[in-house]
Amino acid sequence: MNLEVILHAGLATGTILLFASIGEILAERSGVLNLGVEGMLLLGAMAGFSVSLATGNPWLGIGAAMLAAGLLSLAHAVVTVSFQADQVVSGLSLTFLGTGLALVLGNGLTGQNAALLPNFDLAGLAALPLIGPVFFMNHSPIVYLGYLFAPLVWFYIEKTRPGMHLRAVGEKPVAADTMGVNVYALRYGYVFVGGCLAGLAGATISLSVSPGWYSAQTTSGQGWIAIGLVIFAQWNPLRAALGAFLFGALRRALLDLQGPSTLLGFTNPLFINSNFGFFLQMVPYLLTILALVIGSRAAMRKRLGAPAALGEPYIRGERGL
């Protein structure tokens, strides 16, 4: 067990959660809760892997994954924004639909080898002491993209005019509508962007982090963890990125603790029996619950958190929110 290895792997796996949860943040800030992340992630992982397998080009795979998950998310947009159906139920059905489609269309992909995303060093930065080997060495381009993406999205939401429109639509759609902002179009747009980002996250799994197609085990609940992270991060992309990387590092550390390997130079005292690994595997899920408790308590105390119109359909000319 080596701290550098754990942090390095944490950044790689955390990138999955980073893109998935920032996508969800964008949808939720526009007022649409999308619980279908797990389904979109799995569909993205399948589409990315199968297109890369067919074309030999992982970048086409990434594009296909984003498109597939984005299109899937539009089903949620139609049902919740236009038909004003319950967002919780629609999101759940999106997970079913995405999972089912991915399993059916991904039939026969198991055990295949597709062209994967290349890992490379960022010249210059990689030479930095301590930080270099962890942050800038031997990562996939998606990881480097993530470093830039989180602050950019934060800036976009908080400091730009379109970002202000996004917040207005999620907080007070009636006011946004009066200002001339097209509430429906923006909600459609951000749900779609959220879907595309989930697709990107999914393809990152199957084309980089844990290459291959392992049916439903490919994502193993990370979509749900991403949704939990959004609440923990209080809808802030920077906090979401931090949480994602912490979670990623933790996952890797737990993996190391499961074996009889040495721990910081000593024999692992936590290793009693390989079956105790089941308890260690529970930790990410339990921590998500803990993070939620912390996030929810902070939200209650500071009276902030969820966008005011989250989960509410907007019906023009009816009750104003």
Add this chain to the structure above:
Amino acid sequence: MIHLPFTLLVEKRTEEVPRWLPAATSVGSVVLAFVVSGIVLAFIGANPLQVYGFFARATFGSWAAFSDTLVKATPLILVGLACSVAFKMKLWNIGAEGQFYIGAFFASLVVLVPLLPTDGPPWLMIPAMMGMGMLGGALWGFLPGLLKARFQVNEIITTLMLNYVAVLWNNFWIFDRWSDAGFQMTPTFGRNSWLPRLSDYAREYPVFSGLTLHLGVFFGLFAAAAVWWILQRSRWGYEIRLIGDNPQAARYAGISIARNVIWVMMLSGALAGLAGMAEISGVVHRLQERISPGYGFTGIIVAWLAKLHPLGVILVSILFGALIVASREVQPSGIAQMIQGFVLFALISSDVLLRYKIRLVRAAPQPAGHPGEFA
């Protein structure tokens, strides 16, 4: 702009929804889902008619097949009821899967610890297992209920995370402590803890030979009646429905939402836990991996398709039980899940028909509306 001779007029319903319409949308959604899934099947090179024909024969084609379908419907009825009770209060218990597993674990304690003498009479063993199963499920529902009531923690995520924890918890006992000679399953339970099956009476009634239907189906039917009574006839049910429809009004009426959140989560968990008990005592006769092919999740769709009505839950469970039986025998394995996803989507989309009237009228010059705007 193209001018069609007809135009779709969408207007808000002002009068009562016709009584037949909700049921019609459920049926229509199922039909539509099979059509769309058929298109996907054709796309991957299968013949959808052949697949569906096979489905029908494998599920309703003979008494033995129909008995298998009812066996799969049994846990779905209980889990569907579990979801219905919670959803009635707009409490999103997505954790029936975990509550099912913990219910099965607790029921196993009776036999494997053992809590009762291993040669105990069935009339003692089976009620004890039922009680433990419900207790385990209720406990697994209590945790997220408490967090929701106390800290307003989103129950969707907590119940879901606890599903993973429950499966891992069971795996530890199956792989480690209770492993039968290194296999990933516990030893088979003694016959005194098996729910009676129709085939047990084959000697007296030869028609029953080979029929796997077990007593658990009556748990489901009885629970459906009980849930119907609670929701429609009891004061508690009135509180649950009021909180679901209008929490503000419930608060003004002095109803404690926090207390109801906890109790409803426990009732919901207990029903799912009983499903877990019925499955291990009536079907597998031991604790092992994958005792549920996703019953907890299918229960969500069952509840929704049944419009949260207990009688509807029974009917829909039989249909979905058939889907599970059929999908065991075909590849790829995701077909049932895909059909379920389409059913649910078609269903929630069709809700719009309950709120709006959509009519075809002769082209009247309508101003171009906002996309997505119906008012």
